[in-house]
Amino acid sequence: MTRLPIHLTVNGEAAEVLAEPRTHLADLLRGELLLTGTHLGCEHGVCGACTVELDDAPARSCITHAGACDGARIRTIEGFAGDAVMEALRGAFTAEHALQCGYCTPGMLITARDIVLRLPDADEVRVREELSGNLCRCTGYRGIVRAVLRVLEARRALKG
Amino acid sequence: MSPDGVGQGGGQGVGASLLRKEDARFLHGRGRYVGDIRPAGLLEVAFLRSPVAHARLLGVGKPADAEARVFTMADLAGVGGIRAASALPGFRVSEQSVLASGKLRYVGEAIAACVASSRAAAEDLAAACSLDYEELPVVSDMLTARAPGAPLIHEHWPDNAFLETQRDEDLSDLDGIAAAKVTRQLRTARQCMVPMEGRGVLAEWDPRLEQLVVTSSTQQPHIIRSGLSEVLGLDEGSIRVIAPDLGGGFGYKGILLPEEIACAWLAMRLERPVRWIEDRLEHLTANANCREHHYVVTAWADRNGRLLGAEVDATVDSGAYSSYPFSACLEAAQIGSIFPGPYTLPRFRFRTVSACTNKPPILPYRGVARTGVCYALETTMDALARQLGISPARIREVNLVPPDAMPYRNLVGKVFDSGDYPEALRRAVAHFDLDRIAARQAAGECVGFGLAVFCEQGAHGTSVYHGWGIPFVPGYEQAMARFTPDGVLEIRTGLQNHGQGMETTFAQVAHEVLGVPAARVRVVHGDTALTPYSTGTWGSRAAVMGGGAVAEACRLLGERALAIGASLLQAEPGGVEISGGAVRRRDGGAEVTLEEVARTWYRRPQNLPRGVDPGGLEVTGGYRPDPDTGTHSYACHAVVARVDTETGEVVLEDYVIVEDAGQMLNPMIVDGQVLGGLAQGVGTALYEEMPFDASGQPLAGTLADYLVPGAAELPATRIDHMETPSPWTRFGQKGIGESGAIGPPAAIVNAVNDALHRFGAEVMDLPASPARVIEALEKARAR
Numbered sequence: 001m002t003r004l005p006i007h008l009t010v011n012g013e014a015a016e017v018l019a020e021p022r023t024h025l026a027d028l029l030r031g032e033l034l035l036t037g038t039h040l041g042c043e044h045g046v047c048g049a050c051t052v053e054l055d056d057a058p059a060r061s062c063i064t065h066a067g068a069c070d071g072a073r074i075r076t077i078e079g080f081a082g083d084a085v086m087e088a089l090r091g092a093f094t095a096e097h098a099l100q101c102g103y104c105t106p107g108m109l110i111t112a113r114d115i116v117l118r119l120p121d122a123d124e125v126r127v128r129e130e131l132s133g134n135l136c137r138c139t140g141y142r143g144i145v146r147a148v149l150r151v152l153e154a155r156r157a158l159k160g
Numbered sequence: 161m162s163p164d165g166v167g168q169g170g171g172q173g174v175g176a177s178l179l180r181k182e183d184a185r186f187l188h189g190r191g192r193y194v195g196d197i198r199p200a201g202l203l204e205v206a207f208l209r210s211p212v213a214h215a216r217l218l219g220v221g222k223p224a225d226a227e228a229r230v231f232t233m234a235d236l237a238g239v240g241g242i243r244a245a246s247a248l249p250g251f252r253v254s255e256q257s258v259l260a261s262g263k264l265r266y267v268g269e270a271i272a273a274c275v276a277s278s279r280a281a282a283e284d285l286a287a288a289c290s291l292d293y294e295e296l297p298v299v300s301d302m303l304t305a306r307a308p309g310a311p312l313i314h315e316h317w318p319d320n321a322f323l324e325t326q327r328d329e330d331l332s333d334l335d336g337i338a339a340a341k342v343t344r345q346l347r348t349a350r351q352c353m354v355p356m357e358g359r360g361v362l363a364e365w366d367p368r369l370e371q372l373v374v375t376s377s378t379q380q381p382h383i384i385r386s387g388l389s390e391v392l393g394l395d396e397g398s399i400r401v402i403a404p405d406l407g408g409g410f411g412y413k414g415i416l417l418p419e420e421i422a423c424a425w426l427a428m429r430l431e432r433p434v435r436w437i438e439d440r441l442e443h444l445t446a447n448a449n450c451r452e453h454h455y456v457v458t459a460w461a462d463r464n465g466r467l468l469g470a471e472v473d474a475t476v477d478s479g480a481y482s483s484y485p486f487s488a489c490l491e492a493a494q495i496g497s498i499f500p501g502p503y504t505l506p507r508f509r510f511r512t513v514s515a516c517t518n519k520p521p522i523l524p525y526r527g528v529a530r531t532g533v534c535y536a537l538e539t540t541m542d543a544l545a546r547q548l549g550i551s552p553a554r555i556r557e558v559n560l561v562p563p564d565a566m567p568y569r570n571l572v573g574k575v576f577d578s579g580d581y582p583e584a585l586r587r588a589v590a591h592f593d594l595d596r597i598a599a600r601q602a603a604g605e606c607v608g609f610g611l612a613v614f615c616e617q618g619a620h621g622t623s624v625y626h627g628w629g630i631p632f633v634p635g636y637e638q639a640m641a642r643f644t645p646d647g648v649l650e651i652r653t654g655l656q657n658h659g660q661g662m663e664t665t666f667a668q669v670a671h672e673v674l675g676v677p678a679a680r681v682r683v684v685h686g687d688t689a690l691t692p693y694s695t696g697t698w699g700s701r702a703a704v705m706g707g708g709a710v711a712e713a714c715r716l717l718g719e720r721a722l723a724i725g726a727s728l729l730q731a732e733p734g735g736v737e738i739s740g741g742a743v744r745r746r747d748g749g750a751e752v753t754l755e756e757v758a759r760t761w762y763r764r765p766q767n768l769p770r771g772v773d774p775g776g777l778e779v780t781g782g783y784r785p786d787p788d789t790g791t792h793s794y795a796c797h798a799v800v801a802r803v804d805t806e807t808g809e810v811v812l813e814d815y816v817i818v819e820d821a822g823q824m825l826n827p828m829i830v831d832g833q834v835l836g837g838l839a840q841g842v843g844t845a846l847y848e849e850m851p852f853d854a855s856g857q858p859l860a861g862t863l864a865d866y867l868v869p870g871a872a873e874l875p876a877t878r879i880d881h882m883e884t885p886s887p888w889t890r891f892g893q894k895g896i897g898e899s900g901a902i903g904p905p906a907a908i909v910n911a912v913n914d915a916l917h918r919f920g921a922e923v924m925d926l927p928a929s930p931a932r933v934i935e936a937l938e939k940a941r942a943r
Contacts, residue, residue, distance in 0.1 A: 022280065036196035037189020039407070041356045042440040046863035049356055077189035090187040094179050097832045100659030102186025103193065103356040103407030131871040135863070137356050137408050138659045140835030140900075141871040 006070050010035070011079030019066045026050040026061035028069075029076055037077035037106045041135065048134030051107035052076050058114045077106035085113050088154065092147035100138035108134050112148045122152060173672035174707075174891050177828035181678065182663040191405040194360035194377045195437045202362075205423060205436040206282035208272040208289050209446055210264040213518035213856025214296040214311065217264050220272050221290030229285060231273045233261040236425055240391045242416060244484040247629020251323045251489055254314055256481040256521070258391070258418045258425075264293060265313055265480035266518050267857055268446020273422045275434065298856040302477035302515035303454060313480055313516050322478055322514040323489040325496055327572070329509045331460070331469045338460035338468050342543040347925040348532045348905070349849035350452035350477065353525050354868050357407020358438035361420045363427035366400075374424055375402040379413045379656050380485075380696030383632055385688050387416035387484050388424055403686040406658035410840070411450070411525045413658070414698045416484040444866055445858045448850035450525035452477040453495075453532035461544045465555035469507035472499050472536065476529070478514040479521040485631040489514040491522060491529045493628075497572050498530055501537045502581050502615045502794060503559040508571055518856040524698070526840060526901040530616060535926065538612040538906035542913065552611050552910065553589050557582055560613065567887070576615060576792045577894070579884045584818045585613055587880055588796035591816040597800060601918070606803045607813075610911025612903040613796045618700030618895020620790030635784065637705035638692035641670070641713035642778035643721070645762035647755030649676045651713070652684045654694025655706045659836075660897065661829045662702060666710045668825055669891075673714035674721075675741040676754060692780060700895030703825050704791055705783065708890035713781030720773055721757045727769030728752045728760060783890065791886045791894035795819035795834075797903035799875070801911035805919070805937060808930030810846055810912055812875035817903070820882040822894035830896055831879055837900020838877060843869050845905040846927050916940075 003018040010033060017032045024043070029035040029052070038061055041049030045063040052061045053075035080086035089112050092098070099105045108131075115122060115130045122130065127148050128141070136144060172178055185191055208220070208230075222230040233239075241255040260271045274285035297311040304310060305320040313320050335341065362375040372394060378384050381401040389396045406413060419436050427434040438447075454475045460468040476492035492514040500508060525531075545555040561568045563580040570576070592609065600607050625633045640652040651666050667681035684690055718738050725743025726733045729750050736743050744751040760767050761777050785791075800813040817834055824830045847867040851859045860866040885892025905926055912933065913922050921940035923932055 020280070030196070031198070034198075035189075036192075039193070039357070040195070041407075042863050044440065044862050044864070047356065047440075093187055094183045097180070097828050099183060099186055100661070100832060100836060101356065101406060101408045102182075102191045102659070105186045105191075106189045109187065128871040128874075133870075135356065135868060135870060137354055137410070137840070137868065138836045139832060140837075140839035140877075141874055142835050142877065143832065145871060 004067055006066055008069050009073045011075055021067050023066040024062050025064040025066050025069055028066040029061060035076045035078050039103050039106060048111060049104050049107045051110045053110060058111055077109060085116055088151045089113055089147065092150040096143040096147040096150060098139060098143035098147040104134060104136045108136065108144060115148055116151050120155060124149060172678045173668055174825050176668060176826065178664055178668055178678060178826055180661050180664045181667060193357055193405050193407055194362055194375055197362055197375060199364065199433040202433045202435055203275050203277065203430065204279040204282050205434060206274045206279060206286045207270040208274060208286040210260060210267055210269040210271055212264060212295055213267050214298045215264045215293040216296060217260055217262060217293050219292040223285065223288040226285055229275045230289060233257050233259040238393060239421060239425055242391060242484050244482040244487045244631055246487045246489050248323055248489060248493060252317050254481045258421045266520050268520060270418050273426060275426060299517045300852050300854050300856045302475050302517055305515040305517050313518060320516040322482060322516055323493060324513050325493045326511040327496055327509060329507055331471055331507060331509055334460040334469050339463035340461045340544050340547040342540060342547060343458040344540055344543060345924060346455045346536050348451050348453045348535060349926050350448050351450050351844065351848045352444050352448045352850055352866060353410045353412040353450060355408030355410055355412055358443045359413060359417060360437040361423045362433060362435040363423040364433040365428050365431060370398060372399045372424055372428060374420060375404060376420055377406050377413055378403050379409045379658055379698055381656060381686060381688050382654050382693050383485050383696055384416055384420065388421065391421050392424060400689045403656050409658040411523055414486065415523055440863065441861055445861055447520050448858055449479060449520040449523045451532065451844065455536040457536050457540045459540050459544055461548065463548065465545065465548055465550050465558050467503060467505050467559050470505055471509045473511050475513045475515050477517050477519060479517060479519040481521040483521045483523055486524050487630045488522060490524055494529045495533055497574060498533050499537060500570050500572060502561055502613050504561055505571060519852060526837060527898045530614065530902045531844060531905060534612055534614045534902050535905045539909055542910045553585060556585055556611065556613050560585065575789050577886045577888055579794050579820050581613065581794055584794060584796040584820060584882060588798040588816050588818040591878065592798060606805050606915045608801055608911040608914030610799050610801065610907045610914060611796065612906035612910065614902050615792040615794035616700060616899045616902060617790040617792055619704035621784055621788035623788050624790060632695050634695045636782035637694060637709040638780050638782045639709035639713040640692055640780045641717040643758035645758060647758040649681045650684060651681060651710055652691045653706055654691040655685060655702045656697045657685055658697065660702060662706065665703065665825045665829060666706060669707050669710045670714050673711050674718055675739050677741065700897040703893050704785065704889050704895050707825055707893055708783035709781055711890050712783045713779055716779040716781050717777060720777055721754055724757045724760055724768060724772060725752050785888040787888060791822065791889060793819065793821045793894040793896045793899055795899050795903055797907035799907045799911045801908060801915060803912055803915045803933060808933035810928055810933065815875040815877040818880040819899060820884050821896035822886045823883060823892035825893055833897050834879055834900040835877060837898060838904055839869050839874055841901040841904025842874060844926060845908040849927050
């Protein structure tokens with residue numbers, strides 16, 4: 001099958017890969033670029049395990065065609081070193097026991113970071129709504145919701 | 161969070177809410193699941209699967225240019241079938257061909273393995289194959305499976321049942337003496353377990369060790385090794401099974417897979433690494449394999465609500481084959497023994513049927529039969545209470561096993577170890593203002609209160625399982641403990657962590673015994689080459705069995721270290737003790753750290769005492785509770801539900817769980833287990849259902865059709881712990897891993913039916929979806 005060249009920036013580094021037109025972004029990241037922190041849970045855009053940042057916004061990499069990402073900036077769970085919000089979320093996820101098997105966690109963290117930055121005033125109901133595109137089968141969500149709220153509250157306290 | 165990783169519980173030993181050691185890798189995307197492993201030369205497999213539920217398979221057409229890359233059962237020379245027998249009298253053994261041969265018995269059954277350099281290319285290959293088959297009439301419903309003239313799924317059987325069990329007792333006098341009698345028919349839906357990571361397997365042949373290395377997302381690596389050995393005809397020593405990080409299990413990964421066997425055979429045949437990763441479509445359509453029960457329950461009570469007797473006729477849809485190792489009958493047959501629940505039921509009659517149908521083979525899902533049984537029993541208790549005009553709490557209170565009767569043996573021989581069941585009920589009810597709920601009802605609100613009380617047998621061992629006669633019987637659980645030369649404590653266990661946090665809890669147990677900081681304890685698991693034999697993680701057994709085994713291994717290691725330490729301190733062995741990670745003189749004098757002891761054994765053997773145990777600082781400890789009939793954790797779930805009578809939507813306003821796991825190893829992790837179970841139980845209660853049509857076709861092919869709860873669907877939940885130690889386990893801990901998933905359907909539907917009571921409506925079947933709620937209301941209106 002034809003393979004097309006795709007140029008993208010992944011976690012701050014330029015990458016050029018060849019991919020079949022049918023390849024989705026998650027397979028490209030996991031296969032060609034060895035970024036296996038992005039997980040596949042359904043491959044039809046419901047579970048959110050494959051969530052990555054695409055041009056600064058969360059996107060489902062399993063229903064994003066790799067070919068449509070030519071010129072795009074991608075950030076995966078491996079690309080948040082030094083990011084203060086992500087660091088705070090990681091600490092909060094551990095403190096609130098927001099993960100068990102860890103499979104949904106990378107996608108959950110990327111969605112959570114988006115919530116924290118986009119909705120600084122979100123309350124619990126809103127956080128739960130915003131998380132509805134990310135499924136977790138282990139935790140029952142309480143720890144995840146509390147972790148997001150913990151980071152939101154810490155940031156609100158900081159701003160006074 | 162404090163810098164040393166200690167949570168609110170303080171300390172690092174048993175009972176501390178120690179934050180999880182395993183979190184860091186997952187939080188950075190460094191978990192390593194089977195799909196993340198990509199050895200050089202990897203070939204990927206897609207399976208050609210049956211499009212029909214029942215047919216005679218006449219032939220598989222391989223694409224002309226790819227015949228060497230498509231494998232059917234005819235190609236798998238020397239590979240046996242999967243047989244998972246039970247020794248229960250009358251059990252009929254199915255033989256499942258690794259790839260279908262002769263007949264197709266459910267939609268999704270694997271027919272051919274198609275091999276290519278990528279999964280996409282392998283799927284192209286599967287799509288290019290042709291199938292020749294002759295369709296047969298389908299058994300799509302367990303209740304008609306044994307009807308006269310029903311098509312036979314296994315043609316040499318007299319009818320479509322793996323097993324029937326019963327207990328007879330004459331209850332004919334109860335009609336004359338009972339103040340209340342109810343008979344109810346109930347049904348629970350077929351479900352998919354939906355771990356976020358599906359199954360997956362990577363098989364390689366290691367020519368140097370002459371060993372088949374199978375990396376599989378399994379809860380039971382040692383059992384898989386035995387199963388592969390039996391089916392492939394290899395000795396167990398030439399098979400190594402590795403279980404890497406698992407993206408959830410819940411019972412779904414407690415099975416020897418046809419796909420595992422096929423990949424293993426292909427890896428040996430092709431001399432290349434071969435991988436199959438289940439996709440969600442395969443999970444949903446080829447593996448809807450749990451929870452489908454049907455009950456007819458009759459119960460009698462006196463005017464005070466005391467149960468006089470019960471009769472249950474239960475059928476479980478066991479699907480087309482008996483799965484290895486748990487068999488097709490575990491679920492139905494245990495209904496008889498667990499139906500009396502937490503009550504002092506005086507008389508009881510049951511019949512259970514493990515029906516064979518054209519559906520995927522059943523597997524035990526978190527809670528196994530208990531979720532269905534609790535639903536049947538607890539909704540029946542509410543029906544009795546309504547008939548008698550007493551409260552749901554009252555009818556439970558008068559029937560629960562009282563604390564002074566513990567340990568209590570019930571009429572079918574289950575032994576409850578300890579606890580105060582009525583207190584759990586009282587505490588749960590006390591969280592609610594029942595008068596306010598009554599006032600809201602009086603004001604016309606469609607709101608209700610529901611309760612469910614149950615107990616969960618966990619960690620049951622040899623004395624229970626030898627009677628089942630299935631392919632394995634759990635015996636002594638072993639753990640290995642050793643010090644590395646620099647004093648790190650390595651714990652090796654054959655139990656499999658798939659989210660339960662064992663890398664943390666077992667480190668806590670080790671810390672409790674030896675005082676080594678949890679950060680200096682490494683828990684090694686998931687590899688038959690590195691760990692002692694274990695039946696794996698299932699049946700809420702890891703905390704009890706692993707906790708006991710790790711403690712025993714550490715105790716034995718401590719004795720070895722003590723002898724060396726005493727010599728270094730120039731003391732008598734009786735004059736020293738281990739505490740805080742050091743050997744200390746009891747008289748308060750000098751101490752020598754366990755690191756120093758380790759260094760002495762490995763690197764300064766000239767300083768070892770004469771007569772030192774040459775076994776060194778590496779031991780294996782074995783453990784089994786006595787008796788090993790299992791711990792019984794228990795819980796009361798209580799919920800307030802609001803029903804929208806226009807849309808049929810059920811909203812859970814408030815949820816309370818009072819539970820008793822005995823001594824908790826890590827309360828934070830216990831809460832996590834309970835809450836995760838609750839979410840799955842809410843799914844069972846309200847959302848999850850895999851419908852099949854009359855031709856045996858599964859009808860929910862995506863997670864947009866098969867609904868699992870998201871964050872917005874789950875109620876605010878309070879957990880209240882009681883901690884009654886089990887008298888039989890090392891620390892008094894009880895198995896609690898499944899508990900959360902058992903109570904919700906019963907409690908929630910009791911609340912829904914309490915809300916619907918004024919309309920004369922009642923939901924009987926799960927899930928209590930909007931459609932079923934509306935149907936119940938319409939049925940009541942039509943009456």
